[in-house]
Amino acid sequence: MHDLERYLNVRSAYGASIGPAGTLAFLMDTTGTPQIWTLDEPAGWPEQRTFYDERVTFCSFSPERRELAFGMDEGGDEFTQLFRLDLDSGEVDPLTDTPDAIHYWGGWSHDGDRIAFAANRRDESVFDVYVQGRDERGEAAELVHEGDGWLALAGWSPDDDGLLVTEHTSSFDKDLYVLHLDSGDLEHVTPHDGDVRYNSPSWGPDGEAIYCCTDRDSDTLRLERLDLDSGAFAVVEDGGAWNVDGIALDDETGRLAFSRNVDGYTEITVGELTGTTEYDTRPAPDLPDGTAGGVSFGPDGEVFALSASSRTNNTNVHRVAFESGETEQWTRASTAGIPRSTFREPELVHYETFDGREIPAYFTLPAEDVRASAGVPVIVDIHGGPESQRRPSFSGLTQYFLSRGYAVFEPNVRGSTGYGKAYTHLDDVEKRMDSVQDIRAAVEWLTDQSAVDPDRIVAKGGSYGGFMVLAALTEYPDLWAAGVDSVGIANFVTFLENTGAWRQEHREAEYGSLDDDGEFLEAISPLNHADRITAPLFVLHGANDPRVPVGEAEQIVEEVRSQGVPVEKLIFEDEGHGISKLENKIEAYTTVVHFLDRHV
Numbered sequence: 259m260h261d262l263e264r265y266l267n268v269r270s271a272y273g274a275s276i277g278p279a280g281t282l283a284f285l286m287d288t289t290g291t292p293q294i295w296t297l298d299e300p301a302g303w304p305e306q307r308t309f310y311d312e313r314v315t316f317c318s319f320s321p322e323r324r325e326l327a328f329g330m331d332e333g334g335d336e337f338t339q340l341f342r343l344d345l346d347s348g349e350v351d352p353l354t355d356t357p358d359a360i361h362y363w364g365g366w367s368h369d370g371d372r373i374a375f376a377a378n379r380r381d382e383s384v385f386d387v388y389v390q391g392r393d394e395r396g397e398a399a400e401l402v403h404e405g406d407g408w409l410a411l412a413g414w415s416p417d418d419d420g421l422l423v424t425e426h427t428s429s430f431d432k433d434l435y436v437l438h439l440d441s442g443d444l445e446h447v448t449p450h451d452g453d454v455r456y457n458s459p460s461w462g463p464d465g466e467a468i469y470c471c472t473d474r475d476s477d478t479l480r481l482e483r484l485d486l487d488s489g490a491f492a493v494v495e496d497g498g499a500w501n502v503d504g505i506a507l508d509d510e511t512g513r514l515a516f517s518r519n520v521d522g523y524t525e526i527t528v529g530e531l532t533g534t535t536e537y538d539t540r541p542a543p544d545l546p547d548g549t550a551g552g553v554s555f556g557p558d559g560e561v562f563a564l565s566a567s568s569r570t571n572n573t574n575v576h577r578v579a580f581e582s583g584e585t586e587q588w589t590r591a592s593t594a595g596i597p598r599s600t601f602r603e604p605e606l607v608h609y610e611t612f613d614g615r616e617i618p619a620y621f622t623l624p625a626e627d628v629r630a631s632a633g634v635p636v637i638v639d640i641h642g643g644p645e646s647q648r649r650p651s652f653s654g655l656t657q658y659f660l661s662r663g664y665a666v667f668e669p670n671v672r673g674s675t676g677y678g679k680a681y682t683h684l685d686d687v688e689k690r691m692d693s694v695q696d697i698r699a700a701v702e703w704l705t706d707q708s709a710v711d712p713d714r715i716v717a718k719g720g721s722y723g724g725f726m727v728l729a730a731l732t733e734y735p736d737l738w739a740a741g742v743d744s745v746g747i748a749n750f751v752t753f754l755e756n757t758g759a760w761r762q763e764h765r766e767a768e769y770g771s772l773d774d775d776g777e778f779l780e781a782i783s784p785l786n787h788a789d790r791i792t793a794p795l796f797v798l799h800g801a802n803d804p805r806v807p808v809g810e811a812e813q814i815v816e817e818v819r820s821q822g823v824p825v826e827k828l829i830f831e832d833e834g835h836g837i838s839k840l841e842n843k844i845e846a847y848t849t850v851v852h853f854l855d856r857h858v
């Protein structure tokens with residue numbers, strides 16, 4: 259048996275970008291925070307390229323030079339700044355220096371001379387679009403569009419005369435625009451009624467079309483082509499019962515890779531456009547049976563890189579030959595000396611809930627030799643979002659709990675993505691607590707499992723999942739041996755009042771508005787029912803959380819403590835919406851484990 263620190267030292271490599279000469283750049287957390295590393299051959303000794311204590315959030319190779327753009331925030335505040343790294347000199351030049359603004363990377367121009375980004379410098383509640391020379395900095399950026407919403411960018415048109423702009427009204431209602439840089443005109447290319455997603459938008463060859471994953475006219479996301487001249491959509495690939503949830507398209511060759519999310523597992527299709535919607539397929543990459551994404555095409559589309567993970571494979575970067583599908587794992591992120599054979603696979607189960615629906619969930623039992631004879635304790639691990647989905651990717655913490663004899667149960671309750679549009683709306687506003695009933699139904703299912711000890715069930719969750727923990731402990735207090743709330747919402751009213759200004763309307767679209775639903779939101783907020791909590795509670799948070807302000811943690815801790823219920827709090831001054839630094843993860847989860855050892 260290995261200790262927790264070993265499991266937290268299992269590394270990840272992801273976020274790949276292939277440079278003009280084929281060098282692979284990627285993020286890896288070997289030093290305790292994600293930094294940039296490069297490789298020029300598979301399974302070689304990678305070269306570390308950045309050396310910060312803070313996390314690097316992305317890296318993107320210039321299409322023409324041996325230089326990379328990358329992002330980094332401070333203390334988890336998500337106010338990402340942009341930088342340029344010269345691979346030959348090792349020099350890093352700041353591209354932006356507005357520390358109280360968020361900068362979303364928008365890509366290199368095809369000649370590598372300019373960059374684009376969206377930022378809320380002018381007004382923190384909205385995003386503008388900027389273009390900047392690769393060797394310029396800060397105020398030299400040209401403000402090319404003043405936005406009035408939550409904007410991001412999806413790349414330069416093939417002729418570099420336009421930018422693809424996305425607007426996020428809610429997680430299920432987005433819009434696409436083409437910003438014409440010569441005129442400054444913003445062309446709305448997805449006028450629509452109701453909620454429609456236009457995800458993963460990519461320029462098609464010649465800039466005549468946009469390819470994206472959309473649920474326009476469909477319960478699931480389909481790969482479609484939007485003709486920019488006629489405005490007509492055409493289906494390229496229908497995912498059937500499952501979402502086509504991502505596409506990467508090399509706009510110079512028409513080579514593409516798209517993914518289907520099949521009950522949480524990724525299926526990759528590779529092909530080359532032979533028409534507007536027709537494509538010839540190529541062999542699919544050979545990857546672990548889990549999740550994959552982050553496709554980056556290399557020069558001329560001859561190869562592409564992507565990251566892949568499964569419950570028994572930590573996340574690594576693979577490079578795929580486009581024509582043959584030959585797949586090589588290029589990175590060797592460490593498993594900290596823990597044999598992969600000891601990692602446990604989940605069983606995908608479906609359990610009935612209060613209204614007869616079947617809720618999908620991953621259920622993982624510990625190895626026989628560590629199972630308590632009287633029944634195993636269970637961690638009900640609830641994902642965040644709620645517009646999100648727990649999928650079969652690697653988690654060192656989960657494997658640690660399994661090695662300690664816990665079972666782990668990971669439900670995708672109503673409101674989760676990945677199961678069609680209708681399913682994601684089953685928890686909207688006034689239906690919020692139906693999803694908490696799905697958690698009660700999960701415990702009822704677990705109680706029927708002979709291997710489980712029903713008196714040792716823990717509710718654990720992060721972000722929105724933290725809300726679900728607090729809601730489960732208040733609504734069904736007798737079900738739980740303990741609760742672990744990480745960066746969770748305790749009161750929807752104070753959360754919506756204090757979350758980042760740029761995201762308030764977006765989150766009201768999911769939860770309800772302060773103006774119209776304030777009374778309802780107070781009624782369902784766990785803080786207002788903290789007197790019902792009887793299970794010991796552990797609360798984790800980051801002081802710089804821009805999404806769920808740390809006040810949410812302070813409130814619930816104070817209230818539960820006033821009730822005389824055991825509650826522990828751990829707040830990190832250099833973290834935000836989650837724990838990203840290894841040293842903090844070790845402290846946080848060692849403390850959580852000791853808390854569970856005492857109470858479960």
Ligand SMILES: CSCC[C@H](NC=O)C(=O)N[C@@H](C)C(=O)O
Pocket residue numbers: 429641642643644645720721722723747765805806
């Ligand atoms: C834009 S979807 C928000 C997802 C994110 N993930 C964690 O659950 C999150 O911040 N969710 C909650 C806290 C929210 O802001 O609604």
